[in-house]
Amino acid sequence: MRQPIVGGNWKMNTNRASGTELASAVASSSASARAQVVVFPPFPYLLTIADTLKGSRVMLGAQDVSDRADGAFTGEVSCAMLKDCGVSWALTGHSERRHVIGETDALVNAKTKAALAAGLSVILCIGEKLDQREAGKTDLVNETQLRAGLAGVEPASLSNVVIAYEPVWAIGTGKTASPADAQAAHAHIRKVLRSMYGVDHAEAMRIQYGGSVTASNARELFSQPDIDGGLIGGASLKPADFAQIVAAASP
Numbered sequence: 001m002r003q004p005i006v007g008g009n010w011k012m013n014t015n016r017a018s019g020t021e022l023a024s025a026v027a028s029s030s031a032s033a034r035a036q037v038v039v040f041p042p043f044p045y046l047l048t049i050a051d052t053l054k055g056s057r058v059m060l061g062a063q064d065v066s067d068r069a070d071g072a073f074t075g076e077v078s079c080a081m082l083k084d085c086g087v088s089w090a091l092t093g094h095s096e097r098r099h100v101i102g103e104t105d106a107l108v109n110a111k112t113k114a115a116l117a118a119g120l121s122v123i124l125c126i127g128e129k130l131d132q133r134e135a136g137k138t139d140l141v142n143e144t145q146l147r148a149g150l151a152g153v154e155p156a157s158l159s160n161v162v163i164a165y166e167p168v169w170a171i172g173t174g175k176t177a178s179p180a181d182a183q184a185a186h187a188h189i190r191k192v193l194r195s196m197y198g199v200d201h202a203e204a205m206r207i208q209y210g211g212s213v214t215a216s217n218a219r220e221l222f223s224q225p226d227i228d229g230g231l232i233g234g235a236s237l238k239p240a241d242f243a244q245i246v247a248a249a250s251p
Contacts (some may be wrong), residue, residue, distance in 0.1 A: 001205050002203075002204065002251065003034070003035070003036055003140075003206070003228075004034065004036070004171050004222065004228050004229035004231040004249040005035060005036040005037075005038070005093075005162055005208060005228060005249075006036070006037050006038075006208075006229045006230055006231075006232065006242075006245060006246050006249050007037075007038045007039070007040060007061065007089075007123060007164070007192035007208065007229075007230070007231045007232065007236075007237030008026065008037075008038070008039040008179065008232050008237075008242055009040045009041060009063065009091065009094070009231060009232065009233050009236060010040060010042060010044060010094075010208075010236060010237060011042075011052070011063070012065070012231060013016050013042070013126075013176045014041065014045065014237070014239055015045075015168060016044075016045055016048055018046055019041050019042075019045045019048065019049055020052050022039075022168075022237065022239060023039060023041070023052040023053055023058070025123060025129075025239035025243075026039055026058055026175045026242060026243075027052070027053055027057075027058045027145065027245065028241065029242070029243035030056070030057060030058050030243070030246050031056070031057065031237065033057075033246045033247065033248055033250040034249075034250035034251070035229055035249035035250045037057065037058045037059065037246055038058070038060070038061070038062065038088075038089045038123075038156070039053075039058060039059075039061065039236070040061040040062065040063045040089070040091060041060075041063075042063070042181065042218070043062070043063070043077060043165050046060065046062065046085040046087060046192060047085050047086070050086030050087075053086075055203060056103055059088050059089055060086050060087050060088060060089070060207050061087060061088070061089030061090060061091065061123070062076070062077070062082045062087045062089070062090045062091070063091050063094070064090070064091065064092075064094075064097060065077065065078075065079055065082060065090040065091075065092065065111055065114065065115050065120070066078050066079070066111070066114070066176050067107065067110035067111045067113075067114040067194060068114075069114075070080065076122060076242040077194075079114055079115055079117075079118030079120055082120065083118065083120065083202070086165065088120060089121045089122070089123065090111075090115045090120050090121075090122055090123075091122075091123050091125060092108050092111045092112045092115065092122055092124050092149070093108040093111075093112070093124050093125040093126060093145065093149055094125045094169055094224060095125060095127055095168045096171075097168055099168065101128070104188075105144070105148035105149065106148070108124070108145075108148070109148055109149050109150075109151050109152070111154065112124055112149055112150070112161075113139075113152055113153060115176060116122050116153065116157045116160055116161070116168045120160075120162040121161070121162070121210060122160065122161050122162070122163065122165055122166050122246050123161075123162045123163075123208070123231060124146075124149045124150070124161060124162070125163075125164040125210070125231070126141075126142050126145035126146050126149065126163065126164070126165060126166070126189075127141070127142065127145075127165055127166040127167045127168050127210075127211070128141040128142065128167055128172075129141075129159075129168045129169060130168070130169035130170075132209065133167065133169060137183055138167075139185070139188045142162060142165065142185060142188065142189055142192075143188070143189075143192045144197075146163065146192055146193070147192070147196065148247065150196065151198070152160055154200075155197050155201055156206055158201050158204070159204070161205065162192035162206045162207070162208060162228075163170075163189060163193075163206070163207045163208070163227075163230040164206065164207075164208040164209075164210050165182070165185050165186055165189060165207060165208070165209055165210070166209075166211050166231060167185070167211050169211075169214065170211030170212050171210065172212070172233060172234060174212055174214045174238055175211075175212060176211055176213070176214075176217055176221075177209075179220050179221050179223070179224055182209050182221055182224060182227060183224035183226055184227065184228060186209065186224065186226035186227050187225075187226045189207055190202050190203070190205070190207060190226050191206065193205055200205070204230035206229065207220075207226060207227065208227070208228060208229045208230050208231045209221055209222075209227050209230050209231075210230055210231035210233070212233075212234075213230040213231075213232050213235060214235050214241065214245075215235065215240075215241040215245055215247060215248075216243035218230065218245040218248035218249070219248040222248050222249050227251045230245065230249065232245055
């Protein structure tokens with residue numbers, strides 16, 4: 001049985017006070033959850049949130065990571081720096097990094113490998129835009145991003161990788177893939193993983209859904225056989241809603 005995982009991506013939201021309050025609420029509500037829980041605060045608050053989460057079962061993640069170890073890279077944050085702040089997880093390939101910031105598949109892959117080599121666990125995000133979905137290219141886009149993102153990642157590292165399927169058209173829009181559509185995309189992703197790494201590794205890997213997951217739709221989404229929790233955006237900023245989502249992933 002794959003342990004469900006729920007991530008809370010706070011994006012460019014919260015301040016030190018509200019972030020501390022939110023982290024404290026998540027730690028309290030997740031104390032007995034079966035699902036693994038990770039929160040991804042903004043960089044400036046990592047140390048503060050790490051202190052707030054100390055002694056809880058909630059893990060700390062970073063929303064981005066540099067593929068470089070150190071040097072003259074103004075504004076970048078290295079894996080070693082993140083680990084020094086208590087971070088154990090990193091997001092790579094989030095759609096906003098791809099489509100707003102302009103990160104390429106090659107850079108996403110470099111960040112993924114750098115994070116894994118440094119001992120961080122990774123949530124690798126993939127997903128199609130609306131025009132790609134309407135053109136029937138959902139599976140093609142997911143497969144292309146998946147193969148590129150995991151290029152050179154050895155099977156021994158896969159236990160530290162989670163795939164997040166996030167249809168770009170559903171992020172922050174209020175639109176959500178139907179449970180059947182989400183399951184179909186996840187099933188294809190797992191099929192690609194089987195072709196890359198074999199049945200055992202593919203069946204063991206966790207695949208999250210992200211895209212306007214709410215307290216009201218989480219349980220039906222998470223009940224699908226290939227959906228192993230969610231990567232949550234807006235609802236992760238609402239303690240009561242996030243607690244219900246974590247509970248939905250912890251039957």
